[in-house]
Amino acid sequence: MAEGPGFQVERLRRLFRFFAATQCRGRSPVYEALSEGVAGNDDLLNLLMSTPGDQRRPSLLFAAVNLLLASNPGSALAGYYPIHGGRRAVDDRLMPAFAAFCAEHRDELGRLLRTRSTQTNEIRRCVALRLGLDHVHRHWRGPVALVEVGASAGLNLLLDRYRYRIGGQETSSEDTAPVTITCEVRGGTPAGRFLGPIPEITCRRGIDQHPVDLTDPEARAWLEAFIWPEHTGDLAVLQGAIDLAVSTANVDVVPGDATTDTARLLGELPGSEPIVVFTASLLSYLTADARAAFAAQLQQAAAHRPVAWVFAEGPGLVATAEDLIALEGPLARRNSLYLVGASLRDSERREAALLALADPYLRWLAPARNETDDFQWLPTSTDPD
Numbered sequence: 001m002a003e004g005p006g007f008q009v010e011r012l013r014r015l016f017r018f019f020a021a022t023q024c025r026g027r028s029p030v031y032e033a034l035s036e037g038v039a040g041n042d043d044l045l046n047l048l049m050s051t052p053g054d055q056r057r058p059s060l061l062f063a064a065v066n067l068l069l070a071s072n073p074g075s076a077l078a079g080y081y082p083i084h085g086g087r088r089a090v091d092d093r094l095m096p097a098f099a100a101f102c103a104e105h106r107d108e109l110g111r112l113l114r115t116r117s118t119q120t121n122e123i124r125r126c127v128a129l130r131l132g133l134d135h136v137h138r139h140w141r142g143p144v145a146l147v148e149v150g151a152s153a154g155l156n157l158l159l160d161r162y163r164y165r166i167g168g169q170e171t172s173s174e175d176t177a178p179v180t181i182t183c184e185v186r187g188g189t190p191a192g193r194f195l196g197p198i199p200e201i202t203c204r205r206g207i208d209q210h211p212v213d214l215t216d217p218e219a220r221a222w223l224e225a226f227i228w229p230e231h232t233g234d235l236a237v238l239q240g241a242i243d244l245a246v247s248t249a250n251v252d253v254v255p256g257d258a259t260t261d262t263a264r265l266l267g268e269l270p271g272s273e274p275i276v277v278f279t280a281s282l283l284s285y286l287t288a289d290a291r292a293a294f295a296a297q298l299q300q301a302a303a304h305r306p307v308a309w310v311f312a313e314g315p316g317l318v319a320t321a322e323d324l325i326a327l328e329g330p331l332a333r334r335n336s337l338y339l340v341g342a343s344l345r346d347s348e349r350r351e352a353a354l355l356a357l358a359d360p361y362l363r364w365l366a367p368a369r370n371e372t373d374d375f376q377w378l379p380t381s382t383d384p385d
């Protein structure tokens with residue numbers, strides 16, 4: 001079948017249904033109902049067709065509507081969004097209110113969909129970064145340089161400025177930090193301290209195709225628009241992290257493409273200590289060829305200086321960039337979860353280890369029981385269906 005507009009709309013319809021079932025169920029009754037509703041509404045699906053192909057995602061439509069709701073808090077739709085002060089439970093008037101709001105703001109919505117791209121920054125993923133840093137530190141003692149590729153606004157680069165409550169335990173030395181990251185531990189909390197001390201970070205840099213300038217109120221509002229309707233706590237955490245980043249001015253995200261600029265930008269960093277390259281939710285933006293190109297960039301950089309790639313990404317996507325025995329089995333198909341791992345590379349060797357399987361937003365993680373764990377012990381009922 002030719003991939004004409006009709007084919008694309010059907011693809012989008014399936015994507016909304018998949019999003020409802022795998023991302024929203026159990027996390028957001030409002031987005032679950034709206035995703036199902038949009039899947040059955042050709043007018044709204046066609047509206048999203050004005051967006052460039054690689055950006056046609058449910059999250060883009062929902063963020064654009066959410067942004068417009070921030071300046072229309074009295075609308076019927078805002079009544080369903082706790083982040084806009086709404087208290088109404090999901091009922092059969094939600095989808096009509098959504099469709100009416102989209103019709104009323106069709107021009108503005110169309111402009112946002114044509115010109116904006118998906119932009120999130122989830123600082124809970126710092127937990128994955130810290131697990132990776134612990135692993136790196138066990139193999140390479142001493143300070144490290146830190147680079148996040150696909151860094152968005154760069155909020156994960158401030159990992160040592162946040163407090164952590166992991167598996168109910170405070171694990172931070174930053175007692176006065178204004179932002180607390182919480183993460184549940186599944187499969188049994190390992191004995192002792194779950195996360196080790198953060199090593200000295202000699203320099204920190206973000207690379208992103210579209211860096212977010214947090215001093216620009218519009219860019220800030222767009223980032224905040226990706227918070228889901230019921231997640232008022234997440235909004236407070238994001239706002240706290242943004243305020244911290246703006247006040248410390250310690251976040252440097254430079255424009256660059258993961259697939260062509262990574263090796264050059266790593267090569268420009270001062271010093272000779274190992275570089276920890278963190279990616280979280282980047283690989284889903286890259287084609288299989290682009291993922292291989294990114295892995296080749298890391299290898300190129302590792303010829304000059306040790307490079308550790310710490311990742312929180314879909315297992316099947318990691319499998320295309322990294323050779324791991326555990327990924328030859330069913331683990332590679334558990335793509336609604338994220339695999340946390342680290343791959344240490346220098347001019348002579350490359351060694352990867354799996355550290356945890358986690359919810360994509362790091363609301364929970366299940367630590368690996370050993371470095372080749374394929375997580376068969378973790379019930380698949382954990383995976384959203």
Ligand SMILES: C[S@@+](CC[C@H](N)C(=O)[O-])C[C@H]1O[C@@H](n2cnc3c(N)ncnc32)[C@H](O)[C@@H]1O
Nearest residue numbers: 120121122150152208209210257258280281285
């Ligand atoms: C889902 S966000 C994740 C941001 C951050 N890593 C986090 O976990 O919160 C993905 C980011 O990757 C960036 N991105 C997508 N493709 C890229 C590429 N080829 N090179 C660099 N950045 C890219 C996007 O601009 C976006 O900021």
